[in-house]
Amino acid sequence: MDTKDIHLDIQSKSFTATRNACKVCTPLGASIVFKGIEGCLPMLHGSQGCATYIRRYLISHFKEPMDIASSNFSESSTVFGGNKNFIIGINNIISQYNPKVIAIASTCLSETIGEDVPAMIREYIAVNKDKTLPEFIYASTPSYQGTHMEGFHEAVYASVKFLAQGGEKNEKINIFPGFVSTEDLRHVKEIFEDFGLSYNMLPDYSDSLDNPAWEEVVKIPAGGTSIEDIKSTGTAKASIELGRVMNKGGLNGRIKNNNKVITAGKYLKDTYDIDNYSLGLPIGIKETDEFFAVLSQLSGKPIPKKYQMQRGRLVDAYIDAHKHIFGQRAIVFGDEDMVIGLTAFLYEIGVVPVLVATGGESGVLKQTLENDLNINTSGMIIRQGMDFEEIAALGKELNPDFLIGNSKGYYIARELKKPLVRVGFPIHDRYGCQRIQHLCYEGTQQLFDTITNAIVQYKQDNSEVGYKYI
Numbered sequence: 313m314d315t316k317d318i319h320l321d322i323q324s325k326s327f328t329a330t331r332n333a334c335k336v337c338t339p340l341g342a343s344i345v346f347k348g349i350e351g352c353l354p355m356l357h358g359s360q361g362c363a364t365y366i367r368r369y370l371i372s373h374f375k376e377p378m379d380i381a382s383s384n385f386s387e388s389s390t391v392f393g394g395n396k397n398f399i400i401g402i403n404n405i406i407s408q409y410n411p412k413v414i415a416i417a418s419t420c421l422s423e424t425i426g427e428d429v430p431a432m433i434r435e436y437i438a439v440n441k442d443k444t445l446p447e448f449i450y451a452s453t454p455s456y457q458g459t460h461m462e463g464f465h466e467a468v469y470a471s472v473k474f475l476a477q478g479g480e481k482n483e484k485i486n487i488f489p490g491f492v493s494t495e496d497l498r499h500v501k502e503i504f505e506d507f508g509l510s511y512n513m514l515p516d517y518s519d520s521l522d523n524p525a526w527e528e529v530v531k532i533p534a535g536g537t538s539i540e541d542i543k544s545t546g547t548a549k550a551s552i553e554l555g556r557v558m559n560k561g562g563l564n565g566r567i568k569n570n571n572k573v574i575t576a577g578k579y580l581k582d583t584y585d586i587d588n589y590s591l592g593l594p595i596g597i598k599e600t601d602e603f604f605a606v607l608s609q610l611s612g613k614p615i616p617k618k619y620q621m622q623r624g625r626l627v628d629a630y631i632d633a634h635k636h637i638f639g640q641r642a643i644v645f646g647d648e649d650m651v652i653g654l655t656a657f658l659y660e661i662g663v664v665p666v667l668v669a670t671g672g673e674s675g676v677l678k679q680t681l682e683n684d685l686n687i688n689t690s691g692m693i694i695r696q697g698m699d700f701e702e703i704a705a706l707g708k709e710l711n712p713d714f715l716i717g718n719s720k721g722y723y724i725a726r727e728l729k730k731p732l733v734r735v736g737f738p739i740h741d742r743y744g745c746q747r748i749q750h751l752c753y754e755g756t757q758q759l760f761d762t763i764t765n766a767i768v769q770y771k772q773d774n775s776e777v778g779y780k781y782i
């Protein structure tokens with residue numbers, strides 16, 4: 313069926329409620345960033361349930377302990393303000409965790425009643441000026457504005473804004489990798505090292521959210537971007553930020569800055585005149601080539617042989633499997649940065665993304681695909697603000713060959729009896745999902761092989777005669 317024949321007009325839906333949103337809550341994204349800062353304890357300013365839900369959700373994906381504090385709003389703090397709870401919460405965190413950083417994210421409730429958290433932080437520091445205090449970071453993350461991705465990018469921006477310091481420039485490169493897997497982070501660091509580039513990666517939860525087994529309980533897991541590295545983002549040679557949407561759908565971008573979206577890279581450019589390279593997630597050859605070209609330019613070195621070989625093998629794999637891949641029809645869903653990266657990759661290998669769906673509402677999804685990535689979207693349905701019930705309804709009409717996205721789409725794939733290639737976040741029904749690779753030639757190779765084998769297995773399982781050679 314051609315997408316132009318789809319009659320289900322979900323834009324004029326007769327219901328108003330979101331059912332099983334294709335997004336997650338905003339402070340959840342901020343919490344992930346804060347878990348990627350060394351010695352940091354995140355605190356949510358709001359009710360206990362927000363922290364509990366986020367902790368449970370993240371544990372299920374990362375399979376790691378997930379301490380996130382809460383200022384634990386009650387009815388009275390909702391009416392009279394949460395300053396008292398805020399102070400008790402900070403005191404408890406310091407006495408129990410002795411963190412280097414306390415990073416606070418707001419929630420729907422504290423934003424709705426208009427809590428002035430920066431003022432609370434200033435007052436706390438003033439009252440306790442004789443004590444040695446941790447650093448403080450605050451990100452504004454109301455969940456009724458934006459998704460976990462806006463929360464993620466907002467927290468990266470807030471961390472830089474609170475801690476970066478100017479001064480004499482050095483040779484380090486700031487890398488803001490976006491919300492990718494722990495294995496992706498390790499791979500990006502390996503690439504920087506192979507180019508001989510020193511870097512400040514923010515966030516870096518490659519260890520703190522993917523630790524070796526401990527012999528005894530550790531309150532704040534080792535790893536993360538050091539405070540010194542965050543401070544030195546203000547004196548770096550250049551910044552690279554990965555993600556084509558970033559926090560465009562968030563409160564910061566929409567309201568506080570007259571629609572001027574502020575990211576960490578843009579803030580450093582505006583404040584400390586640090587060149588900012590804003591790229592997409594390097595998934596697929598085209599987007600990865602762009603990333604490697606920037607690294608080559610910044611390092612003054614050619615692309616190392618190792619990566620030329622990875623690229624060559626990837627091209628070879630595309631050729632080998634094109635007969636299985638070309639013309640396949642896919643539904644791709646998830647957060648906007650990941651969906652854009654995946655759509656560019658699928659388009660590159662000849663898969664038709666018949667439905668590109670996200671819960672994000674940046675307003676720039678379609679134009680980014682068309683203008684920034686030169687993708688002909690005429691055969692695609694591209695929808696923002698989607699929930700999974702809407703994706704399921706469209707899925708029945710589109711009857712794709714496979715789905716690619718997070719595990720929340722499993723029930724749709726099961727109903728359609730089609731393969732689901734699990735990528736991104738959250739993945740709650742598999743192990744090792746925090747180590748799925750997505751980025752650069754190596755990650756793309758993993759994705760390509762996984763997709764190809766999912767298609768081959770589907771054909772094999774549904775073949776009347778069965779076969780052993782392909």
Ligand code: SF4
Pocket residue numbers: 337338339358361362363365418419420421455456
């Ligand atoms: S109330 Fe808001 S911030 Fe709290 S868990 Fe729900 S969506 Fe997230």
